[in-house]
Amino acid sequence: AQTVTQSQPEMSVQEAETVTLSCTYDTSESDYYLFWYKQPPSRQMILVIRQEAYKQQNATENRFSVNFQKAAKSFSLKISDSQLGDAAMYFCAYRSRTGNTPLVFGKGTRLSVIA
Amino acid sequence: GAVVSQHPSRVICKSGTSVKIECRSLDFQATTMFWYRQFPKQSLMLMATSNEGSKATYEQGVEKDKFLINHASLTLSTLTVTSAHPEDSSFYICSATAYGEGGEQYFGPGTRLTVT
Numbered sequence: 001a002q003t004v005t006q007s008q009p010e011m012s013v014q015e016a017e018t019v020t021l022s023c024t025y026d027t028s029e030s031d032y033y034l035f036w037y038k039q040p041p042s043r044q045m046i047l048v049i050r051q052e053a054y055k056q057q058n059a060t061e062n063r064f065s066v067n068f069q070k071a072a073k074s075f076s077l078k079i080s081d082s083q084l085g086d087a088a089m090y091f092c093a094y095r096s097r098t099g100n101t102p103l104v105f106g107k108g109t110r111l112s113v114i115a
Numbered sequence: 116g117a118v119v120s121q122h123p124s125r126v127i128c129k130s131g132t133s134v135k136i137e138c139r140s141l142d143f144q145a146t147t148m149f150w151y152r153q154f155p156k157q158s159l160m161l162m163a164t165s166n167e168g169s170k171a172t173y174e175q176g177v178e179k180d181k182f183l184i185n186h187a188s189l190t191l192s193t194l195t196v197t198s199a200h201p202e203d204s205s206f207y208i209c210s211a212t213a214y215g216e217g218g219e220q221y222f223g224p225g226t227r228l229t230v231t
Contacts, residue, residue, distance in 0.1 A: 033218035043153075043206060045222035047116075052218070091158060095218050100147035100166070103210075103220055105158045 002027045004094050006106035013082045014114050020067075021077045021109050023092030031097045034068065034075045039089040039108075048090070051075065053097075079111075087113045117143045119211050121223035128199055129231055136194045136226045138209030144189035145211035149220065150182075153206045165192050199230045 004025045013019035025034070036048040051059045051068050058066050063080045079086055089110050093103040118141040128134045138148055147166050151159040163179075165171040165186035173179045181203075183195040192211075196203055206227050210220040 035219075037222075042224070043208075044224045045159075045208065045210075047219060050219065095220075097218065100164075100212055102149045102161050102164055103159075107158045110156075 002029070002032075002094050002096070002104045004092050004104050004106035006092050006109050008109045009107070010110045010112070012112040012114055013079070013086075015082055015084060017082055018078060018080045019082055019111065021079075021090055021092075021111070023075045023077070023106055025073050025075065025092070025094050025104075027073070027094065027096075029096055029098070033095045033097060034066075035093040035095070035103070036064070036066070036075075036077045037091045037093060037105075038086075039091065040085075041088075045091075049077065082113050084113050084115060087111055117141075117211075117213075117221040119145075119209065119221045119223040121209055121226050123226060124224060125227045125229075127229045127231060130200055131198055133195055133197045134199055134228060136196075136207055136209075136228075138192045138194070138211065138223050140190045140211045140213075140221070143211075143213050143221075145192070145213060146189065147212050148186055148192040149210045149212075150184060150192075150194050151208045151210070153208060153225075155206075159208060162194075196228065199228070201230045204228055204230045 032053045034051045038046045067076045092106040122137045150162045163171045163173045171184035186192040208225040209223045
């Protein structure tokens with residue numbers, strides 16, 4: 001079974017600075033998806049960024065980018081120019097590419113942004 | 116992006132009663148829907164997977180007779196908490212996916228259930 005580990009329960013960053021959230025995963029599959037989801041106080045899950053395992057190029061979405069290291073099974077999220085609205089719970093998630101399988105979530109990292 | 120709605124957003128019920136939560140995919144056909152439960156400050160815990168027209172697959176430790184899931188159409192899945200007890204109070208989230216849609220799951224806004 002696949003597992004996702006987020007080793008940082010809490011992180012903080014100064015406004016306008018850069019922060020990196022860590023995520024590692026374990027799988028025996030070679031093709032899969034990786035995601036970062038944001039959950040603000042409203043508790044609505046919001047997709048931040050997606051990475052397909054067969055793509056070597058790291059995904060980017062505006063101020064959000066990932067460092068995907070397939071061999072090391074690492075998938076970190078970098079948030080640049082942090083904004084107050086980035087404060088939220090961030091979940092790393094894995095999904096098999098085979099069939100309609102559920103997401104496997106990490107325990108989450110709570111990010112605080114300091115003005 | 117695809118939209119998933121959940122109704123109600125909040126519900127308070129008395130112990131022993133049943134409550135139904137609806138999850139709808141508004142602009143796409145959801146071949147599979149997932150139900151999660153989330154306790155405060157914790158991650159999402161998968162309860163069950165439902166495919167349209169077939170019985171739901173429950174995760175280990177989830178009582179299928181207590182949490183009834185029906186996925187009668189490609190746009191609607193329901194979760195019924197039967198004979199609710201205070202320990203069933205939680206935040207319930209559904210997500211939906213369409214086969215071949217790049218792996219993404221689309222989440223509903225969640226339902227906060229309080230059992231008194």
